[in-house]
Amino acid sequence: MSRLLTIKDLKIEGYQEEKWNGIVHGVSLTLERGEVIGLIGESGAGKSTIGIASMGYARPGCRITGGSIEFDGMDLAQASDEELRKLRGVRIAYVAQSAAASFNPAHTLLQQFAETPVKHGVMTFAEAEVKAIELYRSLDLxxxxxxxxxxPHQVxxxxxxxxxxAMAMSCDPDLIIFDEPTTALDVTTQIEVLSSIKNAIKQHNTAAIYITHDLAVVAQISDRIMVLRYGNEVETGLVGQIVQDPKEDYTRELLSVRNVRHDTMEHSDSDSTILEVKxxxxxYGNGVRVLNNVSTKVTKGMTVAVVGESGSGKSTMARVITGLLPPEEGEILFHGQPLSPSFKDRSLDLLQRIQMIYQMPDVALNPRQKVKDVIGRSVEFYTGLKGEYKKARVLELIEKIELSDSYLDRFPSELSGGEKQRVCIARALAAEPELIICDEVTSALDQLVAKEILTLLQDLQNELGMSYLFITHDLATVKAISDDIVVMYGGEVVEQGSKTEILTPPHHDYTDLLLSSVPEMDPNWLDGVLQHRLDLEARGVIIHT
Amino acid sequence: MNDFWKLLKSAPFAAKLGVFIILINVFAAIFAPVIAPYAETDVIGDMWDGGFWDENAPQHSPVSLLGTDHIGRDLFTRLIYGARNTIGIAFVTTLLSFGVGITAGFIAATLRGWVDQVLSRTVDVFMAIPTLIFALMILSVMGTSIPVLIVVIAILDATRVYRISRAVAMDIEVMEYVEVAKLRGEGLWWIIRHEILPNALAPLVAEFGLRFCFVFLFIAALSFLGLGLQPPTADWGSMVRENASGISYGIIVPLIPAAAIALLTVGVNLVVDWFLHKASGIREIK
Incomplete structure (x- = not known):
């Protein structure tokens, strides 16, 4: 049998700022039948573009300018639309990152499942239904x-x-392209989906291109890994070789991301509590309790990490502390003084001392304000500095976040994700706060950039001595930055204590589940953790939906 | 100014045409006394007399390009003065309605709660009454002086502007940068002026163009009904009405001011379309 997919010297360009720019600069790739290759890289590496191009497709605003894409003896780059149409959905299928955005909310799952096979005349609706049930079963639904x-909204x-x-597998395709299928999911859910995908493609002997930015995830599922950066191939190899013996520095850097440890922290001697939640x-006004009887403390100069999966109420806690959502019961003490439930009733001085940094720097920065105005307003508003003094202070802050003065006149759209987050940090710093609430500040960023941001936050804390309340679902972040850890589940605090207490066994059962769900570089990790999960389930720790 | 030229150069042909039409109208409006061959109310001949299409027309000096209207005034002159009156009033009215509508809409979106309720329900009441009938009612009571005309149309139109600016501001108000500003302790005006307005500008500018057209047509309609600008002031709507009976005798004079109305409306809409397209962020691939 011939090789399934051969991509040779693929070049793709994208249209931006009135000109065509190269996105992929000559990448070659081969795939045998039933083989899984992982494409990995940061955003902008061109991995999705390559994935989609292997269907002979380029997104609007992109064009394939060179190379060949040979699928089972047919050149997709030259094929007509009609030929491609017959191929897509039947022999090549695609799974997008956000299922919620890809499903049509007005049709049932089955209707959407059946659409492709029925339209292509592969099977009748009744046959499709049987097939759907079979696939749903093999995917553990x-x-x-x-x-x-x-x-779609009911699951x-x-x-x-x-x-x-399941939809992608409806016509038993030869090749499925998975475009970050687990990135938007919680760690605990990610495992379930990952193992379902792994089993299903193994069962049907389907070849796959698995695109992700998480090396640990890709290590579980692929046979080979290709590391990409800026549209170029960095290196390709078998999973074991890439994980254990990477040849390139960049790959090594990606591998080390998960092992961030910051032991440089200087704990302040004073043990004064600055914030206490009682x-x-x-x-949210609909009668459903999002937070239930939560108490915790933040000590001066320390970092408290709040962990949990989505829906655990960790972001709600941040909104309660900042006063955006007045609590129904309980109180918040700041330096022993009760805080008004709503931010509207708090004095400017109090507002200044508690600052917040958000998850999405894109929406946390006004797109029509220049960097110097974003930071400058905060400086002027809280400190009253004007003119030259204000300028000097803004410059000082810009240097603190390790950017240069050339950034002052830029708009947020002219910054990268990491740079935007830095500007948000500077805006918070401008208030000279005592407590900064960081709400998932690194989850929208690439791993390497996230690491830089964490390092910056750590350095700033060492220098300025403020406290952080660090909300995250990522345990690697927690390990890297926290002094104390609060584990939340279903709106309640499951366990809290110092980092060593929480991270050293024996764990609380839910903490154990969270910790074991973080993908590790070991290719055999998934099988091991699934066994561990079954044990936990047998003991009734996980409430399965 | 340089940016403006660059922007215009990159515009599609339709938008350029639209800009051209608007510029001609604005030019005519501003320099009316200079361009027009006669004074606004000069009678120069018989009714519906002459025009370039009429070979047997009596020779005026200087020549009357479009002939005369129903009482022998030069139609070309009236058309130019009409541009001045109609466009001028429509422009001032639209500005006023946007001032009122945007302010109220932004306040409602930012404060929410009872302020929003009171403003929105009041607007609902206004919108429940057909605009034309409402305007006719007020104008027949208050009289039809130009200031009254402007204020009445502006307030009626502001209800529509209120709706759209409230909707746009609501979308922006939930953005985290607005939350940041609120948490910082910024006041209402600062939030409206610095956080919301700059981000709402693109759709509102496009809406301004559309609204301008509607106001302009509305004035023409009122004039046609006799409650708009009063004679002898030239204005396109009343010119259509005054000359309307001519159509029965095969005289095309009433169609000329009507064509002027249509042309300007099309021109403005071409520009608005381009703006909306740009504002929506759809990238064109050439």
Missing amino acids: PNPESIGSRY SGGQLQRAMV NISAS
Whole structure:
């Protein structure tokens, strides 16, 4: 049998700022039948573009300018639209990152499942239904017989993602392209989806291109890994070779991301509590409790990490502390003084001392304000500095966040994700706060950039001595930066204590589940952790939906 | 100014045409006394007399390009003065309605709660009554002086502007940068002026163009009904009405001011389309 996919010297350009720029500069790739290759790199590495191009497709605003894409003896770069149409969905399928955005909310899962096979005349609706149930079962979806009649909003994110994988597999394709299928999921859900995908493609002997930015994830599922950067191939090799013996520095850097440790922290001697949250309960006005009887403390100069999966109420806690969501019960003490429940009733002085940094720097910065105005306003508003003094202070802050004065006149759209987050940090610093609440500040960033941001935050804390309340779902971040850890689940605090207490066994069962869910570089990790999970489930720790 | 030229150069042909039409109209409006061959109310001949299409027309000096209207005034002159009156009033009215509408809309979106309720329900009441009938009612009570005309149309139109600016501001208000400003302790005006307005500008500018057209047509409609600008002031709507009976005798004079209305409306819309396209962020691939 011939080779399934051969991409030779692929070149793709994208249209931006009135000109065509190279996105992929001559990447070659081969794929045998039933083989899984992982494409890995930071955003902008061109991995999605290559993935989509292997269907002979380029997104609007992109064009394939060179090279060949040979799928089972047919050159897709030269094929007509009609030929491609016959191929797509039937022999090559695609699974997108966000299932929620890819499903049509107005049709049931089964209707959408059946659309491709019926349209292509591969099977009738009744046959498709049988096939759907079979696939739903092999992907471990609950109630495979009836789940097809549900609408996309009636199933969870992880289930929806698996339903999309089922959809892609409806016509038994030879090749499936997975474009970051687990990136938007919690670590605990990620495992479930990952293992379902792994089993399903193994069962059907499907070849796959698995695109992700997380090396540990790709190590679980692929046979080979290709590392990409700026549209070029860095290196390609078998999983074991890439993980254990990477040839290139960049790959090594990617590998070391998960092992960040910061032991440089100088703990302040004074043990003064600056913020105390006492028995807080809160809801969003629909009667559903999002926070239930939560208490915790933040000590001066320390970092408290709040961990949990989405829906655990960790971001709600941040909103309660900042006063955006007044709690129903309980109180917040700042330096022993009760804080007004709503930020509107707090004095400017108090507002100044608690600052917040957000998850998405894109929406946290006004696109119509220059960097110097973003930081300058905060400086002027809180410190009253004007003119030259204000300028000098802004410059000082810009240097603190390790950017140069050439950034002052830029708009947010002219900054990278990491740079935007730095500007947000500078804006918070301008207030000279005592406490900064960091709400998932690194989750929208690439791993290497996230590491830089964490290092910066750490350095700033060492220098300026403020405290952080660090909200995150990423345990690698927690390990890297925290002094104390609060583990949350279902709106309640499951466990809290110092970092060593929490991270040293024996763990609380839920903490154990979270910790074991963080992908490790070991290619055999997934199988081991699944066994561990079954044990936990047998003991009734995980409430399965 | 340089940026403006660059922007204009990159515009598609339709948008350039639109800009050209608007510029001609604005030019005519500003320099009306200089361009027009006669004074606004001069009678120069018989009714519906002459025009370039009429070979047997009596020779005026200077020649009347479009002939005369129903009482023998030069139609070309009236058309130019009409541009001045109609466009001028429509422009001032639209500005006023946007001032009122945007301010109220932004306040409602930022403060929410009872302020939003009171403003929105009041607007609903205004919108429940057909605009033309409402305007006719007020104008027949208050009289039809130009200031009254402007204020009445502006307030009626502001209800539409209120709706759109509230909707746009609501989208922006949930952005985290607005939350940051609120948490910083910024006041209402600062948030409206610095956080919301700059980001709402693109759709509102496009809406301004559309609204201008509607106001302009509305004035023409009112004039046609006799409640707009009063004679002998030249204005395109009343010119259509005054000359309307001529159409029964095969005289095309009423169609000329009507064509002027249509042309300007099309011109403005071409520019607005281009703006909306740019604002929506759709990239064109050439």
